[in-house]
Amino acid sequence: MQQSKPNAAKKSKGEVREKKLTARNADKHVLYQLSVQAPETDSKTYARWFKRYTGRDLRSMREDFCGTAVLSCNHVKNHKDNTAVGVDLDRPTLDWGIENNVKKLLNEEQQQRLQLLEKNVLDVTSPKVDCVLALNFSYGVFKTRAELGAYIKTVYKSLKPGGVFYMDALGGPDVMQEKTDITEKEGFDYHWEQRSYDPISHRFVCAIHFEFPDGSMMKNAFVYDWRLWTLAEMRELFEEAGFDDVHVLWEGTDRKTLEGNGVFRRKEVGDMDEAWISLVVGRRA
Ligand SMILES: C[S@@+](CC[C@H](N)C(=O)[O-])C[C@H]1O[C@@H](n2cnc3c(N)ncnc32)[C@H](O)[C@@H]1O
Incomplete structure (x- = not known):
């Protein structure tokens, strides 16, 4: 399981002891997953929102810039009819994901419902899916309006009618x-x-x-x-691509810590937070 602690070494009496992590023995992908991803919760959250938007269960999803594809693995695990497509152009990262996430998290039947494509996200429009996710700001690799616009249009073409696109953003x-x-x-x-x-x-x-x-x-x-894209630019590009009901889900603030509280609500006007994370959402007609 990706959430289990890395580098657990067995002691003679069957007791599991943590080997101290060092720069020499640690695996950067394990640490990345532990630091910035919460795939079990997130896969359920996106599905819950999808149901709210469409009235349907989320069955087919595509994870763009999937890296080690841990979110896709969790989506596949969540229901026997769920399918996922992960797209990333980095072969070594995909291979790490196959060895450490796909083979460890999924049984053979579940693995059949996951497809990993070593491709540029600009080149993928099939299979058509209910939902596309572009997370952890990875689309920032697109440095011009023309490039990001082309990507968002590619996503539009990849969605089934009524499909939903989530793209996260950071700023402040x-x-x-x-x-x-x-x-x-x-x-x-x-x-x-x-x-x-x-x-x-x-x-x-x-x-x-x-x-x-x-x-x-x-x-x-x-x-x-x-490139640090603004929400205004992203919303415009979603609309130009043909998306309907384009809006922002803005994260609320925890009153005690003054940090994000993980609760995202649709908002027309954001807050002047020092730093924020939000999502732009659009639906294909
Ligand atoms: C920030 S990581 C994101 C990993 C994972 N999606 C996550 O949420 O943590 C960015 C990933 O995007 C991939 N990538 C960058 N440009 C890409 C492109 N044009 N098409 C497909 N993958 C791309 C990189 O290989 C890398 O694995």
Whole structure:
């Protein structure tokens, strides 16, 4: 299971002892999944929202920029009729996902309901699905309006009538600061570095590093060179692609911590938060 702790080593009496994580023995994909993904919950949340939007159960979904495809695996597990397509152009990442997620999370029958495509998301329009997800801001690789617009049109063509597209977004003045946020995880620290932000092009370079209790660091485990897209631009591109009912789901704020509370609501006007995460949603007519 991807949520189980990494590198658990068996002791002689059958008791499981945690091997201390270090930069040398840790696996960056395991740490990434533990740091930024909650696939069991998320796969159910997107399905619940889909039901609210369409009145139907979510059966076929596509995960664009799927990386290790852990969300797709969870969707397939959630119901015997669920199918998923994961699209990513990085072969080694897909292979890691097959070995560590697909083969460990899914039995043979479930594996038949998952298709992984080593492709550019710009080139995939079939099979047609009920829902497409573009998460963790990965579409930031598209640096021009023409490219992002072409991607959103490709998604539109990939959806069955009534299908739903979810695309997440981040922003706020904090995101435009050169800084590193450090979050303590079990056995390691997760570093999110905002390396540079160019106010003219909106080019946004960021990186993930991991730090371990012995002081060792896995630097630049992941480096992203993105454009920071605004919600206004994204909404316009959804509409230009033909999506209906285009709107933003905005995350509420926890009154005590003043951080996101995980509850997303449809809003026409956002809050002037220091940093925010939200989703743009559109439906194919
Ligand atoms: C930030 S990771 C996202 C992984 C996963 N979707 C998640 O939510 O955590 C970005 C992934 O997008 C993939 N990628 C980047 N450009 C792509 C493209 N044009 N088509 C398909 N995959 C792409 C990369 O190989 C990488 O695995």
